[in-house]
C-alpha cells in the first residue's frame with residue numbers, strides 16, 4: 831500500500847518578496863483547509879527582505895479579491911531560521927526559492943535533527959507537477975491570474991493527498 835504523508839500541523843508558504851504569490855497561497859490554503867475540515871496553521875514569508883512590513887502588492891490584492899480571497903491585511907516578513915524549527919512543512923513557490931530554503935536548512939542541519947520538510951509547492955499537483963509558480967512582479971494582469979489558477983490547483987492537490995492519508 832502506498833504510504834501518504836499525513837496532514838502537517840503547520841505549513842509555511844514561501845516566495846521571493848512575500849507580497850504576490852505566497853500571501854495569495856496563504857489565504858487560498860487557509861480557505862481550502864477549512865473547507866476540507868483540516869486544522870493546519872498556515873503562514874507565509876519571503877526569502878528576500880525588500881518588502882518586510884508591507885501589505886501585499888495592490889495587483890495581487892485585486893486579483894485575489896476577485897476570486898474570493900481577502901489578503902489586504904497580511905504583512906510581509908522574511909523567512910527565519912526559527913521557521914525551520916516551528917513549521918512541519920515549508921513549500922517553495924519556485925525552484926530558486928526552494929534552493930534558497932535548502933541552503934538555510936543545510937546550514938542548520940548539522941546541529942538539529944527536527945527541521946521542516948521542504949518541497950516545491952507544485953509537487954503533488956498532477957497538472958503542474960515540478961513547475962514554478964511564475965513570479966508575476968514584472969508581469970501583467972494575465973500573469974496574476976495564472977498565479978491564482980496554479981495556486982488553487984496545487985493547494986488542492988496537497989489537501990487531497992492529506993485527506994487520503
Ligand code: 4NP
Pocket residue numbers: 845846847848849850851852876880965966967
Ligand atoms: P513574490 O513577487 O515573490 O511573488 O512576492 C515578487 C515581489 C517583489 C519582488 C520580486 C518578486 N522584488 O524584486 O521586489
